[in-house]
Amino acid sequence: MLLQQIINGIVVGSVYSLTAMGATLVYSILRILDIANAGAYALGAYVGLFSYVATDNLLLSFLIGMIAMGIWGIFVQKFLYLPLLGKSPLISLITSIGLFIFLGDFIRLWAGPQIKDFPADLKLPFSGIKTENLTIMSVWILVLLTTAILLLTLWYLITKTKIGLAWRATAQDLEIAKAMGINVNVVVAFNFFLGYSFAAAAGIMIGIMYNFISPTMGDVPAYKMLAIIVLGGLGNPVGAVVAAMLIGLIETLVGGYIGFFLPRDSIAFIAVIIILLIKPQGLFVRKNI
Amino acid sequence: MLKLEGIHVYYQESLAVSDVSISVKEGEFVTIIGANGAGKTTIMKAIMGLIRVKKGKIHFEGDDLTNKPPWVRAEMGIGYIPEGRRVFPDLSVVENLKVGAYTIKNKQILNQNLEKVFFLFPRLKEREKQLARSMSGGEQQMLAIGRAMMLNPKLLLIDEISMGLMPILVNTAFASIKKMHEEGVTILLVEQNAKKALATADRGYVLETGRIVLEDRADILNQKDEIKKAYLGG
Ligand SMILES: Nc1ncnc2c1ncn2[C@@H]1O[C@H](COP(=O)(O)OP(=O)(O)OP(=O)(O)O)[C@@H](O)[C@H]1O
Ligand SMILES: [Mg+2]
Numbered sequence: 001m002l003l004q005q006i007i008n009g010i011v012v013g014s015v016y017s018l019t020a021m022g023a024t025l026v027y028s029i030l031r032i033l034d035i036a037n038a039g040a041y042a043l044g045a046y047v048g049l050f051s052y053v054a055t056d057n058l059l060l061s062f063l064i065g066m067i068a069m070g071i072w073g074i075f076v077q078k079f080l081y082l083p084l085l086g087k088s089p090l091i092s093l094i095t096s097i098g099l100f101i102f103l104g105d106f107i108r109l110w111a112g113p114q115i116k117d118f119p120a121d122l123k124l125p126f127s128g129i130k131t132e133n134l135t136i137m138s139v140w141i142l143v144l145l146t147t148a149i150l151l152l153t154l155w156y157l158i159t160k161t162k163i164g165l166a167w168r169a170t171a172q173d174l175e176i177a178k179a180m181g182i183n184v185n186v187v188v189a190f191n192f193f194l195g196y197s198f199a200a201a202a203g204i205m206i207g208i209m210y211n212f213i214s215p216t217m218g219d220v221p222a223y224k225m226l227a228i229i230v231l232g233g234l235g236n237p238v239g240a241v242v243a244a245m246l247i248g249l250i251e252t253l254v255g256g257y258i259g260f261f262l263p264r265d266s267i268a269f270i271a272v273i274i275i276l277l278i279k280p281q282g283l284f285v286r287k288n289i
Numbered sequence: 290m291l292k293l294e295g296i297h298v299y300y301q302e303s304l305a306v307s308d309v310s311i312s313v314k315e316g317e318f319v320t321i322i323g324a325n326g327a328g329k330t331t332i333m334k335a336i337m338g339l340i341r342v343k344k345g346k347i348h349f350e351g352d353d354l355t356n357k358p359p360w361v362r363a364e365m366g367i368g369y370i371p372e373g374r375r376v377f378p379d380l381s382v383v384e385n386l387k388v389g390a391y392t393i394k395n396k397q398i399l400n401q402n403l404e405k406v407f408f409l410f411p412r413l414k415e416r417e418k419q420l421a422r423s424m425s426g427g428e429q430q431m432l433a434i435g436r437a438m439m440l441n442p443k444l445l446l447i448d449e450i451s452m453g454l455m456p457i458l459v460n461t462a463f464a465s466i467k468k469m470h471e472e473g474v475t476i477l478l479v480e481q482n483a484k485k486a487l488a489t490a491d492r493g494y495v496l497e498t499g500r501i502v503l504e505d506r507a508d509i510l511n512q513k514d515e516i517k518k519a520y521l522g523g
Pocket of ligand 2: 329330331372448449
């Protein structure tokens, strides 16, 4: 029972960590809160679903959804955030909330307001595990694997490559990074590409796990993502992953043992409030990537 | 090599640098001296492209820099030691140095430059893996100098090399830029420490509230009464 709950929590936490990673990366480099990242989560799920229906290939639909949202991210930063850079961060915040609301309505107009079913039979190359007291569904394995691959890729890029070095330098001192010969436009664009494609992957995985997607599916993640990145120490990717796992675990454990005396999503926020009351700076210090 | 033609720079509405013309010839060591708030840093940022020039032009080796982004200017061979060091706090020493050589594609040249910096500042080699934020002020200044050397710059812009350093370190810092100058790097140095700057440079400009008020050979400026009074402590 406990092991089962922990596994459930980690699966949920994996999706949360990808959801929060995009906004974490954006914060780390531009110091703005990008709520619209959760719009890429919903829109990415739709693109992923439509691609899957069209191609019947899960890997391909993941790639299409992620790349489409990545390109969308590049547009967003170029035409929305970069022109606002240097102005008050409140202006960017309000802009991103506006964009997020717009995206929800855009999906409603484009794909209709109804909930859409994600195909249940995914023909995964591996099957789940089922014993007497433990169930690991095959989609959970898919979620864990995808998350692990994406996070490891990100870690490798940031710490081991030349663009990663440019990225860290830019996050630490944008002005001096420019003067050292780093084309920060490319770095910021790359950052948004990855952040938005991660959000798309999270959206598609949620669609697969719960078998449905809807225009409002990004609403709760938008707020939860905020809670996670604050808890994880604003702009600290490792902190964000740990905070996401923690929220995932708390949600499932409380749900499993105490029962949902409140809506499931409120548990996460109550936990955040309690943690922030005890440690106002978040669980982790603000740290540069 | 470098030519500023009547540049004007504003912060929002307020004029910080007004009609400044400066030229630096290849191989020269030129200094701009001026009091707090005179506009020295602003001029450096304008040359590097970190702030917009409202009026006037900047030429480097015949090219018009005015609309080029900073990273292109770095690639053209302009090195920069910013005011207050500004090393990347959460990068290690060697990573900071690699960022300085970001535009250098040739691995061999990069390694040569790294060796050169480590030879000049053995302390940096000892602390290769240490995060810059955990180094002392003097070590960070060495790192800022080394980082600029990694580019093998043709022209090096230096903003207040002496700031916050104890006298003995000021001498070391000056010695290292003098050495770079002897190796053929053209240098533009802005300083509040006018005495040191004029003793090291070939030529100097005096900047007062955003305008150039004097220009002459450094040894002549050093002898002028008004300079002695205003900048050299009597
Ligand atoms: N970001 C800014 N916003 C508004 N005004 C600024 C800004 N930076 C500098 N200034 C103003 O521009 C003028 C020139 O500043 P600058 O930093 O170039 O002087 P400086 O000669 O480098 O001074 P110091 O010797 O103290 O470093 C000053 O009046 C300063 O107050
Ligand atoms: Mg200054």
